[in-house]
Amino acid sequence: MERLKITDDHGFTARKLRKEERKIKDASLRQRVTAVRLIMEGYLGKEVAEMLNLHRQSVSTYVQLFNEGGLEKLLDKKTPPGKSPYLTEEQQKKLKHMILHSTPFEQGLGMATSWDTRIIPSYLQNQYGISMTRVGVNKMLHCLGLSYTRPTLYLGERRRTEATGICARDGDDKKN
Template sequence: MKVLRITNDHGWTPADLRQYEKTIQNVKMRQRVMTIRLIMERYTGKEVSQLLNLHRETVSIYVKTFNQYGMDGLVTRQYSTGKPAYLTQEEKEELRRMILESTPEKEGFGIDANWDTRVIQHVIYEKFSVTMSRSGIYRMLTGMGLSYTRPTYTLAKADQNEQKQFLQNMEMVKKTSRAI
């Protein structure tokens, strides 16, 4: 059975670690320091894992990390940056400019008067050689501060007086049709 040991204390004593634990706000980081302190106080890895409700491998990893990198390596957490974006920031800005200032027809992408995810999907493929799903495009647009709405049409040549007269006639027809 392998015994966990602190091979390089990096100048830390159990008393120093106990004081340092009290200053740490993050519970997970405090637990890491507590793990090292308990190992320094001659608890076994199995006992520490039971006391702190950690897996024994996790205790072993914390001790290995502390031995190798010291306290800085133990309490700093490196997060993954995630999957890279499909479009660069410049490409997103160009797409945003196109959507806000133009129409698909003006940009040479068909006869559509409005942008929708199908048209944007085609534009992204043609312009940037990137294939994206329509739901991914929707999420990207939301992240860019754009919202998707259905277009509403207004008839530019419509006569307001004729529309009012039509609505009045419709009301009259409704009233008279009920009487029959």
């Protein structure tokens, strides 16, 4: 097995890397810099992995990243993209507008006067052919800036969103 080597130090010494380590708040990113610094100081990859409780392949990857692009590439932490949403942005805007400005009864979804996580999945199934759980709908509503509140019966004229079960959080309804 070959010894790990820093082929391009990008102007960094072990001392400069130690100073950079102290500036980094994120523990996992700091650990990356520490691994490279220890290799620079002459430790074996296996020893560094044991000291930092890492897999030896991770240490090798960190050294490779540092050799390719220096500290910038080493600290570039790409996050996975995650699952794409069921609805497009346009469909989400349309759904939000519909929830805030109409009732299920007005949309022909029975006698209900307020939206809830039982009615919305059936609407999504009928309108877009999308099957979502109630928990998924709740998360989607949260992402849209909406939250579920218990419907309240008001006598007289009140804002429609106060009478419905779902309302905008923190003034989000003013944006749309």
